[in-house]
Amino acid sequence: MRTDIKNKSLNTEKKELYEALCAQARALLEGEDDAVANAANLAALLYQGLPQLNWAGFYFLRGETLVVGPFQGKPACVRISLGRGVCGTAAAEKRSRIVDDVNAFADHIACDIDSRSEIVVPLVRDGRVLGVLDLDAPVTRRFDADDQAGLERIAALWVAALSD
Numbered sequence: 308m309r310t311d312i313k314n315k316s317l318n319t320e321k322k323e324l325y326e327a328l329c330a331q332a333r334a335l336l337e338g339e340d341d342a343v344a345n346a347a348n349l350a351a352l353l354y355q356g357l358p359q360l361n362w363a364g365f366y367f368l369r370g371e372t373l374v375v376g377p378f379q380g381k382p383a384c385v386r387i388s389l390g391r392g393v394c395g396t397a398a399a400e401k402r403s404r405i406v407d408d409v410n411a412f413a414d415h416i417a418c419d420i421d422s423r424s425e426i427v428v429p430l431v432r433d434g435r436v437l438g439v440l441d442l443d444a445p446v447t448r449r450f451d452a453d454d455q456a457g458l459e460r461i462a463a464l465w466v467a468a469l470s471d
Contacts, residue, residue: 325457328356332464340470342367342437347377349465353442353458354379361421362443366394368436373398376438384418392416397427398436403455407448419443426450428462432469440465 335348346365354363364378366387373387373394390399392414397404406425409415415425422443430437440462444450 321453336468350377350379359444361445367438393425393427394439403428405450421445423447424449428458432466
């Protein structure tokens with residue numbers, strides 16, 4: 308497994324970067340079906356592997372509330388109501404959300420005042436939302452369609468690794 312991916316990422320095309328991250332994610336998930344352990348490894352992989360992030364992690368849906376799971380970055384909001392903020396909205400709508408400028412998102416929940424943009428990918432299994440994968444950046448317009456596609460692939464790998 309490559310450990311120098313963050314340094315190389317500055318000179319690598321995004322699609323190639325996500326190919327490498329997906330390969331690393333598959334290796335980390337192989338033979339492991341524990342949701343928390345896998346989320347912890349993927350949060351670390353993404354935080355270390357992607358440039359310009361200040362938070363990468365998981366929230367798990369418990370009833371009508373997203374509860375913080377494994378993450379990398381500053382302390383986070385512990386609970387987010389379904390339908391609130393970027394995370395709660397993505398979970399309620401069962402679709403990924405990219406926010407170029409969190410200050411322009413009317414219902415943004417500011418867990419870290421340094422965050423400027425965000426992407427949230429719902430974790431869906433058999434039509435049911437299990438939680439979300441959330442990444443924040445300290446710059447506006449950090450995330451695009453290539454990030455969305457790559458992160459949706461990584462989220463799908465996490466879901467596929469779950470035990471039945």
